[in-house]
Amino acid sequence: MIQFHNVSMSYQRDMAALNDVTLKVPKGDFVFVTGPSGAGKSTLLKLVYAALSPSKGQVIVDGQNVTRMTRSQIPLLRRSVGVVFQDFKLLPNRTVLENVAITLEVLGWGKRDIGKKVHHILRLMGMEHKINATPLRLSGGEQQRVALARALVNDPKILLADEPTGNLDDENKEQILAIFREANIRGTTVMVATHDRRVIENSHKRVIILDKGRLVEDNDVPKQEL
Numbered sequence: 001m002i003q004f005h006n007v008s009m010s011y012q013r014d015m016a017a018l019n020d021v022t023l024k025v026p027k028g029d030f031v032f033v034t035g036p037s038g039a040g041k042s043t044l045l046k047l048v049y050a051a052l053s054p055s056k057g058q059v060i061v062d063g064q065n066v067t068r069m070t071r072s073q074i075p076l077l078r079r080s081v082g083v084v085f086q087d088f089k090l091l092p093n094r095t096v097l098e099n100v101a102i103t104l105e106v107l108g109w110g111k112r113d114i115g116k117k118v119h120h121i122l123r124l125m126g127m128e129h130k131i132n133a134t135p136l137r138l139s140g141g142e143q144q145r146v147a148l149a150r151a152l153v154n155d156p157k158i159l160l161a162d163e164p165t166g167n168l169d170d171e172n173k174e175q176i177l178a179i180f181r182e183a184n185i186r187g188t189t190v191m192v193a194t195h196d197r198r199v200i201e202n203s204h205k206r207v208i209i210l211d212k213g214r215l216v217e218d219n220d221v222p223k224q225e226l
């Protein structure tokens with residue numbers, strides 16, 4: 001589903017944010033990406049949804065070589081990828097309902113189907129009672145659940161989340177992780193970048209560790225094969 005072949009990425013010359021990374025994430029997998037600040041976690045996720053292109057190597061997502069994609073092909077790739085950012089990126093002047101509906105509007109869904117689907121996902125997230133609120137009136141955990149609803153409303157093949165539990169308390173963290181697990185059970189491949197050791201340890205999932213742009217550990221792959 002997601003493959004990196006000897007991928008390097010430099011924002012500036014001679015400063016590799018990612019350095020010769022090779023990995024495979026099969027369809028339906030659930031993977032944590034961790035490592036110290038600046039290790040390259042966000043860069044790795046951005047390469048998967050083509051927000052960046054590699055300086056070297058190949059990135060293959062759902063059978064398509066992202067490296068060779070033209071600008072017009074990228075929106076098509078993103079239809080199958082849900083993304084949750086560290087700072088949520090919700091539209092401040094739109095309601096919860098509108099923030100989530102956007103995903104389906106850009107896919108050309110009809111109004112009635114959008115309404116049904118958005119209500120359904122917000123109910124799953126425990127956010128139906130806040131459907132007409134704007135993001136600034138929500139707590140951090142609630143904003144995070146709306147961001148997740150927006151990312152998951154079209155049942156994407158892949159979910160990418162960058163520090164999704166950043167400022168949340170334990171109860172909210174657990175809720176967010178439960179939502180990831182459910183999406184994963186429904187068939188979505190999940191990649192989560194996080195610093196949070198407790199989240200990783202409690203989840204018993206595959207863990208990829210980056211350090212200074214290099215993949216230094218993958219508990220799915222014997223060390224000598226890295």
Ligand SMILES: Nc1ncnc2c1ncn2[C@@H]1O[C@H](COP(=O)(O)OP(=O)(O)OP(=O)(O)O)[C@@H](O)[C@H]1O
Nearest residue numbers: 011012016017035036037038039040041042043044
């Ligand atoms: N837009 C940018 N321009 C220049 N350098 C950048 C840019 N974004 C990231 N970098 C550099 O690339 C390296 C990897 O950054 P990245 O954000 O991928 O790390 P990270 O592991 O996600 O860090 P954090 O845990 O702090 O979010 C860092 O050295 C960072 O300074």
